[in-house]
Amino acid sequence: MKPNLLVARPIFEEVLARLREHFNVTDNQADHAWTLDEWKAQLSQHAGALTTGADPINKDVLAVCPQLKAVANMAVGFNNFDVPAMTAHGVQASNTPDVLTETTADFGFALLMATARRLTESEHFLRRGEWKQWRYDMFAGAEVHGSTLGILGMGRIGQGIAKRGAHGFGMKVIYHNRSRLSAAQEAECKARYVSKEELLRSADHVVLVLPYSAESHHAMGAAELAQMKPTATLVNIARGGIVDDAALAQALRNRTIAAAGLDVFEGEPKVHPDLLTVPNVVLTPHIASASIATRMAMANLAADNLISFFTQGRAITPLNTLGA
Numbered sequence: 001m002k003p004n005l006l007v008a009r010p011i012f013e014e015v016l017a018r019l020r021e022h023f024n025v026t027d028n029q030a031d032h033a034w035t036l037d038e039w040k041a042q043l044s045q046h047a048g049a050l051t052t053g054a055d056p057i058n059k060d061v062l063a064v065c066p067q068l069k070a071v072a073n074m075a076v077g078f079n080n081f082d083v084p085a086m087t088a089h090g091v092q093a094s095n096t097p098d099v100l101t102e103t104t105a106d107f108g109f110a111l112l113m114a115t116a117r118r119l120t121e122s123e124h125f126l127r128r129g130e131w132k133q134w135r136y137d138m139f140a141g142a143e144v145h146g147s148t149l150g151i152l153g154m155g156r157i158g159q160g161i162a163k164r165g166a167h168g169f170g171m172k173v174i175y176h177n178r179s180r181l182s183a184a185q186e187a188e189c190k191a192r193y194v195s196k197e198e199l200l201r202s203a204d205h206v207v208l209v210l211p212y213s214a215e216s217h218h219a220m221g222a223a224e225l226a227q228m229k230p231t232a233t234l235v236n237i238a239r240g241g242i243v244d245d246a247a248l249a250q251a252l253r254n255r256t257i258a259a260a261g262l263d264v265f266e267g268e269p270k271v272h273p274d275l276l277t278v279p280n281v282v283l284t285p286h287i288a289s290a291s292i293a294t295r296m297a298m299a300n301l302a303a304d305n306l307i308s309f310f311t312q313g314r315a316i317t318p319l320n321t322l323g324a
């Protein structure tokens, strides 16, 4: 008998077809946004699930899902999972690292450039029909090449951004991370380890690529924003909640920093209303990993994690180790 598998959100038909070879699949191609109660009711009938970063697996959910054996997150970030609780319930957790690193780093760089060079603000101006003549200072922004790039969170994606900045744009790269990179990794990224305070004080462009946790909640709040240069920009491609969005909107309005680029938001898909009215922010709807090839690779890796777990007893990229 094939195990029951719940696919929480729409995914590629090809990947669903692969899953159907191994599982009785309940899919959600209609993309009806389940309430928490609907989610729990659905999940309680399944042995496995393929989730996205928005689908919670916590103690409350696990309590009503005694049949659940494995959940594969189609995301590298897994702050929607309570991994210790999953381990305690004997549920295999997995995510999709590596396959999205370069695509996400590309997007981080795109957002940095769009923010520094005021891309969307100037496009909106043009679309409104306000472009009447050339002016020396029209949408003059911050320099990217040769400037100082500060990266907070230096995992795989952070390193990808560092390499693009150092090797492609001649930027001086500084970084802060819980643990320091090896000398070889620092040399490869041409990156210098500094304290968070030094990074905020001296970077022209600050990029956030750290995981969300209780520790990183509001890691960029009013006090941290106040340490940045008034000419500096801030880019968040990590998770909503790392930045205090209300404090950021205020810093942007008061021009205590020059501009920001945000792909993630506190409480997304809702966006803090103040961010929608300040001009000096580039806003995108959590699309950093959204190239077709990468989304396909993520979906396939999540599917492989489930197939491998249910056929061979182990996930390919597990987040926890289950007891014997």
Ligand code: 8YV
Binding pocket: 051, 052, 053, 054, 074, 075, 076, 077, 078, 100, 286, 288, 289
């Ligand atoms: C996903 C992401 O698009 O991988 C992550 O952690 O944030 C994105 O790539 C999103 O989480 C949907 O699962």
